[in-house]
Amino acid sequence: MVRRRLVGRLRDGVSGLKHVVGGLGTSALALAILVGMVVVFAACLVGIGLLVVPGILRGVRFAADQERARLTRWGPALIGPPPLPPTIREALRDSAVRRELGWTAVHGSAGFLLGLLGISLPVYAVEDVTFPLWFRAIDPSLGAPGMFWWRVDELGEALAVLLAGVVFAVLAVLLTPGIAWLQALPGRRLLAPAGDVDLSLRVAELTATRAAALDAHAVELRRIERSLHDGTQNRLVALNVLVGAARRALDRNPEAAADILDRAQDAAELALAELRAVVRGILPPVLDDRGLAGALDGLAAGCAVPCRVDVEVPGRCAISVEATAYFVVAEALTNVVKHSQARSVEVVVRRAGDRLSVRITDDGHGGADESGGSGLAGMRRRVEAYDGRFVLTSPPGGPTTMDVELPCGS
Template identity: 70%
Template structure:
């Protein structure tokens, strides 16, 4: 029995590993394709800069420099938007200075020029090579199904230039496709990270500006935390005032009435006491509800994984939960993660029209990553009062990161990253 359990656990581990590798490879391919698009824009901006620089040597390119710098800024802005969608927060720089001398001295402009030089060459090459790998793998893997349509002397696809005389030779080409597929899985994520490196390094704020931006961000985060705290206090006050307090007042009134009726009509006093007991039980239930809203006891009893499985079981939409968090995080982190998932699943059930939802929680080093995805109609917008703004404020108050992706037609994905210590 123990050997069977070990074998089943090993098989599940292998399936999870393969599933993760496929997901990582697909994400990397998506990154590379998106990076290829911005690399083409960077290459065009680089060509424009080169032409303007050559024109300046003969004295006719100076008036065109502001337009070239605007083209560089446009390419950099597209890369900032792309990287921001994948979780890298890159703030927008100030406008390009109007004066030519001021623009050339601006550290933002100089860093963006360096970015188009690197991303327009190295990033473009990585994007083309990264896209060619899966295409070559597909061509080689499918070659046994169409090789008979080609003349034998033409060879196979890609680097296969020898004569193909039959199915055995075509199967050898297919094995080469398996090799290309393995190379894609192994190198794809590394190439995607390398392609994004110039944008992450050069499009980030200059060192002397980064500190001031961080101070402004922390100031805004502190204000958001205070606002969220005030909203939570008002909610608790309303819950106590409208619920438990009214029940306790009713208990006091009923106990007074029972005391007065005790000497005159003991039977009526017993009925009033029964009503007082019911009111006290309702007040106790109200207080328990308020306490659960402050810190859910299920987190202490069952941990984050058990609490999230409980939320999924009570969701109106079929929901799967995958939690890979070794050990326990800080109570504040687990509470934030719990309320984020609770609010997100409430939105899924009420507004999305989804048929399925999935919650994934993983801990990587000192960061806790949460992903809530549904296959609904999409188009979610935090400005329309769906509770998403409250999720963002709660996450940012914890100095975390919040990303919402919800194109019309779906799917909708909420990605949250919370610091949880080492």
């Protein structure tokens, strides 16, 4: 139990550091725009800055959209506002624009400082922990090392610096998640749409996902129909023909009838196998027999690329949610084998409250594209049909990370 808590705390610290790094990037962008805003405001006082105001507002919207995209990758989706109004006067009256201006001021100042704090803790930790390995290489004529409070000449003092590094490491693990939360708070509060706008956008989003769910259902029915028509039906027709031929051959050539019956038996077995495959494609029986963890272990065991599965899901989710997670992982592993040239893949499944999260990460060459015919668009439709969230991150060179969240009830 203690080991699991330590591993969980370390995982939270690493995740928090990723959040802080991303927040530092958007806060640096917001800081640059904030400086530009100050310059333009000063220019407006003498009447020469009004022409630049539309560009500044577009820059604010761009930075805010980057932060929305970042926060959406790590939590509930933030829906962006309508396009900017055409005139400066209308834009400044727009509540979304005013909220974005306030976010720029807060995130470009406090968010940037929080990002520097969150980054400095692990940097100090690494520097201090490794200090005994390289402190003798410092030229004494340069004085005391710049990052420390005292001059270090002996190994004992260097080991004291190492202990300070351990303290920094513990502080980084404990404080980084909180720093990431504080850094993201202005974006969650100020960049989310107003209540009535949020409701209308949510209705539009649900209408679109409902249409996508109906399309996905129709595609699934067509797939089942093709599988039955092209596979099982043809096998059964062949079986019927072979049985008829065997009946006619019984009187004329009993030995030939026996051979025909053997072929008919083979055709029946193939038809049964294809029918089982179709049934498994509708709802895998292994989910009922072994649960989601066991079903995913079975997928990993059959994957041609070494696959590690880590599932921590207390209790059972709705069977439709487990089936969606199962099919997403199955399709993702198929893509990894076919396209990624990866050497390893990891599947992590967690349940937090009423959300089931699935993350599939591989170390392949990246560059996955939903328009490339690899089934990613179908996976997105299947997830969004359940009001879930699908985020794919696959830069050229890799790694590829697929994050899926599904509502699973409380």
